[in-house]
Amino acid sequence: MEKTSTSVWSKCLDVIKDNIPPQSYKTWFEPVKAVKLENNVLTIQVPSVFFYEWLEEHYVGILRKTVKKFLGEQGRLEYNIIVEKSSSKKPYTTNLPSNGNGAEGKRQSIPIPVSLNKDIKNPFVIPGLKKLQVDPQLNQQYTFDTFIEGECNRLARSAGYAVANKPGGTSFNPLMIYGNVGLGKTHLAQAIGNEVKKNLPDKLVIYVSCERFCQQFVDSLKNNTINDFVNFYQAMDVIIMDDVHNFAGKEKTQDIFFHVFNHLHQNNKQIVLTSDKAPKDLSGLEERLLSRFKWGLSADLQTPDLETRMAILKKKAYSDGIDLPEDVIEYVAKQIDNSVRELEGAMVSLLAQSTLNKKEIDLALAKSMLKNFVKNTHKEITMEHIQNLVCEYFEVPVEMVKSKVRKREIVQARQISMYLAKNLTKSSLKTIGNFFGGRDHSTVIYACQTVEDLIETDKKFKSYVQDIQKKLKMN
Ligand code: ADP
Ligand code: MG
Numbered sequence: 001m002e003k004t005s006t007s008v009w010s011k012c013l014d015v016i017k018d019n020i021p022p023q024s025y026k027t028w029f030e031p032v033k034a035v036k037l038e039n040n041v042l043t044i045q046v047p048s049v050f051f052y053e054w055l056e057e058h059y060v061g062i063l064r065k066t067v068k069k070f071l072g073e074q075g076r077l078e079y080n081i082i083v084e085k086s087s088s089k090k091p092y093t094t095n096l097p098s099n100g101n102g103a104e105g106k107r108q109s110i111p112i113p114v115s116l117n118k119d120i121k122n123p124f125v126i127p128g129l130k131k132l133q134v135d136p137q138l139n140q141q142y143t144f145d146t147f148i149e150g151e152c153n154r155l156a157r158s159a160g161y162a163v164a165n166k167p168g169g170t171s172f173n174p175l176m177i178y179g180n181v182g183l184g185k186t187h188l189a190q191a192i193g194n195e196v197k198k199n200l201p202d203k204l205v206i207y208v209s210c211e212r213f214c215q216q217f218v219d220s221l222k223n224n225t226i227n228d229f230v231n232f233y234q235a236m237d238v239i240i241m242d243d244v245h246n247f248a249g250k251e252k253t254q255d256i257f258f259h260v261f262n263h264l265h266q267n268n269k270q271i272v273l274t275s276d277k278a279p280k281d282l283s284g285l286e287e288r289l290l291s292r293f294k295w296g297l298s299a300d301l302q303t304p305d306l307e308t309r310m311a312i313l314k315k316k317a318y319s320d321g322i323d324l325p326e327d328v329i330e331y332v333a334k335q336i337d338n339s340v341r342e343l344e345g346a347m348v349s350l351l352a353q354s355t356l357n358k359k360e361i362d363l364a365l366a367k368s369m370l371k372n373f374v375k376n377t378h379k380e381i382t383m384e385h386i387q388n389l390v391c392e393y394f395e396v397p398v399e400m401v402k403s404k405v406r407k408r409e410i411v412q413a414r415q416i417s418m419y420l421a422k423n424l425t426k427s428s429l430k431t432i433g434n435f436f437g438g439r440d441h442s443t444v445i446y447a448c449q450t451v452e453d454l455i456e457t458d459k460k461f462k463s464y465v466q467d468i469q470k471k472l473k474m475n
Pocket of ligand 2: 187
């Protein structure tokens with residue numbers, strides 16, 4: 001039987017199908033058509049440059065083997081890439097010899113002629129739409145105006161501002177903003193997007209969390225719409241991807257993003273990333289992606305100092321139309337020092353308390369509210385915290401524990417408190433002894449010894465201690 005492009009390709013497909021996962025086959029091989037067979041050169045047609053790159057990167061080995069199997073040592077593969085433009089579909093050919101010269105699996109240089117390359121710069125304009133319109137998915141509240149500047153964020157903020165006014169035109173590409181949760185990464189990243197849209201409304205801006213991107217990728221695999229997915233992101237002028245540490249372990253999505261990243265970067269499009277760690281400390285990410293993350297500028301957000309925290313509170317209060325007395329602002333800012341998000345949370349609770357109980361927001365209200373709030377948010381366990389919880393648990397008054405009273409249940413509460421303080425805080429024996437009624441360090445040692453012995457021998461006692469410990473850690 002005479003060999004035709006279709007017959008050869010279908011034999012190749014049979015082999016390929018047996019060797020790769022069904023989903024991958026469906027995504028990457030079903031859309032491919034054989035179009036020509038001439039002088040042992042099989043030409044296949046793929047829907048986009050991206051598609052071609054993906055095949056060459058991930059399936060070059062199996063493609064080469066199967067083509068040779070059915071066309072002999074001389075067998076070669078060429079790609080015909082459909083360039084989608086809004087008006088016409090113009091196929092063009094890349095002369096891509098899968099001739100086995102390079103190392104197996106190694107990327108071959110892409111012999112796309114320069115003129116054509118220009119032509120296909122943005123092949124992903126959705127047909128029928130003159131200008132692609134995209135909802136940038138930005139929160140309008142997150143602007144530079146509402147982002148308070150402080151020592152803690154100066155570099156990141158000014159780099160962000162520079163990028164926003166010249167997207168793709170600075171050396172801060174990508175701009176990576178990193179820092180702990182609640183310090184303003186999302187706010188700042190979105191401020192960049194909002195600023196671009198304000199000054200350059202025609203720019204295509206998209207904000208996407210890494211998680212959402214991963215989900216979209218999985219969906220597009222399922223629905224066989226990989227091309228649309230990639231095309232969409234590659235058409236952007238500015239992509240803002242939040243929380244890229246969530247890429248960890250998701251190799252396929254990292255691969256796709258790697259392609260999108262390269263495409264955008266090569267075309268001087270702006271990439272903004274946020275992460276909970278500096279690129280060098282990110283784990284679970286492919287080296288080649290990480291190395292690109294390091295290309296531009298990485299700027300961190302640090303915990304704001306007291307002054308900045310107060311400024312943030314003032315600004316929030318002002319924009320919410322609340323009157324916060326100065327002493328309350330200072331008190332709240334002093335108590336909550338680890339995250340801007342918690343600072344805001346405290347303010348919201350304060351407001352809720354005051355409206356609910358029809359009370360003025362004053363220092364007393366702030367104090368009584370923050371007592372619970374801080375207890376809930378601070379992970380660190382203090383001696384005071386231990387003492388209160390133990391006394392509550394055994395229903396004994398705090399003063400008794402601190403006194404010289406030798407009643408059995410008081411002694412027990414006192415000794416357990418000391419034991420927990422020794423194990424759960426960094427306090428020295430001397431400090432612990434002092435705290436629990438001015439005792440010396442040998443009393444603390446004795447207390448700890450007694451509690452340990454009782455835990456060993458008395459099941460009920462052991463369960464008390466465990467219970468208290470659990471409650472302490474829950475707070
Ligand atoms: P992250 O993404 O780092 O976890 P977010 O950007 O979600 O943090 O910030 C948490 C909250 O704190 C948001 O409501 C944000 O508006 C606010 N915030 C953070 N930093 C600032 C700042 N410098 N000025 C004003 N608000 C801030
Ligand atoms: Mg965030």
